[in-house]
Amino acid sequence: MWNHHDWLERGGQNPQGYRAAIDERLGASSSLDEFSAKAQFVNFESMRAIFEAWNANLWNDAGGLLLWMSNPAWHSTVWQTYDYNLDVNGTYYGARAGCEAHHVQADQVDWKVLAVNHTGEELRGAEVRAEVLDLSGRPLADRQRRKVDIAASATAQAFAVPRPDGDHPLHLVRLRLTHADGRTLSQNTYWRYEQPEDMRALNDLTDARLQISGARTVRRDGRLILSVTVRNRGRVVAPMVRLALRDHRSGKRVLPARYSDNYLWLLPGEERDITVSCPLGSHDRGDLEVTAQGYRTSTVSTRGRR
Structure with a gap:
């Protein structure tokens, strides 16, 4: 089954090297969810480095950068900045960081x-x-x-x-x-x-405490736009805080969705204002919620409202 998701240990994907890099940094994982959370550090860090290397050599020997398969045509575990379901993970935000104007x-x-x-x-x-x-x-x-x-x-x-x-x-x-x-x-x-x-x-790190509030919702240009504030109320840094737009009733992700920023590092007492939007459709503003979870922190949420 894993081969059908491009987890091929023979060939160019080399997932064993990818897994080794994750395990070396944060230790072996006991579940797929834990592995996925740890993977985002490597995803973000490596993709940001690719674009920052381009920036550092701008017009010297680098006029541009080409990515192979920015997204996959099927459910794949490799070679993507956003996935088959149009979700965006650490890779996307690492690339976006390096590509700022x-x-x-x-x-x-x-x-x-x-x-x-x-x-x-x-x-x-x-x-x-x-x-x-x-x-x-x-x-x-x-x-x-x-x-x-x-x-x-x-x-x-x-x-x-x-x-x-x-x-x-x-x-x-x-x-x-x-x-x-x-x-x-x-x-x-x-x-x-x-x-x-x-x-x-x-x-x-066990003393980071997230708080998310707001979720004021407006309709604009065919989209529902939610504005939230996420804050670290703890005594240590909250690493790689990931916000997610979800259906409040089912808990499922709303995809695609756009985030003004994501995978945040929040210092103690620091807060960030974030906007999240999705296309108008079957979702009503009262059906939506935004969740926030950092590495080793509990998940917090806030409901959409007018």
Whole structure:
């Protein structure tokens, strides 16, 4: 059966290498649901890296990037940014992060930070910021800042982010690119580790507490649009928080759906406003709910309302 889902251990898919990368980082899984949750770290991280490598070499030896099979023609476990059911997982959001019109990124070898402008207009007076944080959200180093001007369809170097002093094998590097008027143009969070198995510290995070509220619903341009706020009320970071639009009665996913952002890293006390939308159809706003669940956190939900 697995072969019919492209889990072929002979051939180009090489799922045993994919599984080994997941197991090495977060340990072996005892269920398919657990494996799927762990897989999103690798999915997001690897796809973001592909597009950020393109950004780093923009117009040097890379004018574009081609993905093979952006989505599959059948239920497949490999080679997709969105799946047969039109669901979007870590791969999609990793790709979308690297493809932002304005983007800030770090080279994960030397941790030099680069600001990217994919638009046709120069960006002047922008600011690049970097924070190094532990898994409780506490700063491990002074915040770095630098003003940059980025030509149209070009990049600009900012600074390097050194590793913190002390024993912090797994920590967060959060980058932000802001407009001269203070608007955030890009926010990018890396989970930086010395060895892949250092990520297993995430398995011990039990004090993240999510709260989701709002779900105000409007009809616009043939779509139902829900606005929610998701917040981490806990004492540690909430990793890879995934929002999902569901039918309240059955609990099933509503597909396709669009999210303004997803797979979030929320620091203690941090909140994010998210919009979710789906085509008008058989669903009434009162039948919909939005759920949020991070890695190792409980699921919370809020009902759609006017």
